[in-house]
Amino acid sequence: MIQGRVVYVLWRREMIKYFRARSRIAGAIGMPAFMLIFQGMGFRRVEFPGLPESIGYFQYLVPGIIGMTLLFTAAYAGMSVIMDKQFGFLKEVMVTPASRVSIVLGMISGSATTSLIQALIIMMMSVLLGFRLPVLPAILSSVVIMVLISMIFINIGLILSSVLKDFHGFSTVINFIAFPLFLLSGALFPVSNLPAPIKILSYFDPLTYGVDALRGVLIGHCEFSIVLDMFILLTLSVLMVCTSSYFFRRAESI
């Protein structure tokens, strides 16, 4: 049973806290911004085999950095659950009449919104650095893809947070998971250039399809097909929401 008002209250709380913590916004934007500037500018003249000449490296990199922003902000969403657990606030949420599914959906929607805001800020920065935006419908479809990407990684964070108890454990594990996912995804270079064994690994990385779909709509170039990318992203996000609701219910109502 999904209670819209519960989802809204939890979303609203996340928004209030997000806009209050300006340092958090700056910190989360910092890394992708540096990547965009130094990686993007430094490798500007690099040419990859198999990449059309009309698409420069910077055009190619921007969707990858957007994917990276989504991956890291979303995966860290579990951190706020850990904080709520440690500060006891989670108990207060659990003792209200709100249904468990609504609580999970509220947390997801709040974190999805913050990840989306970060990703859009990075997109605007890249425009200032010379990124050529596509037409409006393409931008809007990229937003849909961004939401799906963040859903997948938010749920990974939520599942982890229901198993782990403290900050240190969480950030160690999440870095251990997020960095390989980022490097394997082809955010920085075409996956097809990787040696075969590693290339196979990249096919198990959800972000590979996310970044590919973003490239498809933003720069009109993708390695797989958009339809395949979208199918995988959609299936995975539904699956992940169900899994994290299950974990959450099991962990908290003891």
Place this chain on the structure above:
Amino acid sequence: MSAIIVKELTKKFGEFTAVDSVSFSVEPGELFGLLGPNGAGKTTIINMLTTLLLPTAGDAEIAGYDLRRDPHEIRNNIGIIFQDPSLDIGLTGRENLEFHAMMYNIGSDERKKRIREVLDVVGLADKADILVENYSGGMKRRLEIARGLIHYPKVLFLDEPTLGLDAQTRRSIWDHIRNLNRNYGTSVILTTHYMEEADSLCDRIAIIDHGKIIALDTPAGLKNRLRGDCVSLTIEGRVELIAAALGEKEWVREIVPNGKTLDVILSDYGKNIPSIFQTAGNLGIGISSINFSKPSLEDVFLRLTGSIIREQEGSRQSARRDRMRRRMLR
């Protein structure tokens, strides 16, 4: 209808029995206390009654709803103030209250009205728009009490409401609890390991040790289980004469002569001290000084458990219990 009916409630964590077949009931509008040392099982009882923890065995009914069948309705009808802090310190006091009220589906206008009302009750109206991270310990506690009241719960659970607070704040929290009990008719069940707190606040007290209720009565009733009040007299004159005369009174339970002094154990010293003086006067015996003491809950507890209340840094056994308790709180 009772506010709470608990029947043979039991909770085991593996081999360890935290709550052992506990039964009691709380009447509407009653202030009921669970008194016991740390690790006695008080918080586990509260966690079960507030639907956070499933009982291993036994039943309970809260505000008329069955614990196993209607946990959702129970959550709708109770308020709880946890032992550990449970506020969002990144929000203001008002935002914390708004969040809570919205979780309970209280409409916008009604919400504003109630927030104003509960802030007044706990005296935080002028601090409502400050971030909670800047609140003092006592203010946080008061905000939690306000939050527990905002949805007008029929039953309010308070788990160690004044733990770690200074004496002055503790007294003001007691006043708030008394007021809300009086003004809203809310049934209150509170746990504490402070004797004084249980004594001054509660209508009835259940003393819990090792997961079992070992006594349940009014504070006065519990104290009356001891021998009675003790009056020590210093006599000028013949001690045995007055001892014999007092021994005939029906309100005197025991007389212990000790040189020039006489310990008289009696019921209701407030009413009977004048007649001690009268008896002495009739015999022409002077009383040069008088001392009296009422038995405290501490004495009752000592008598019942054979030990003083365990503090956190107590025995190895209580440390083990604390560890168990922390584990199950996770």
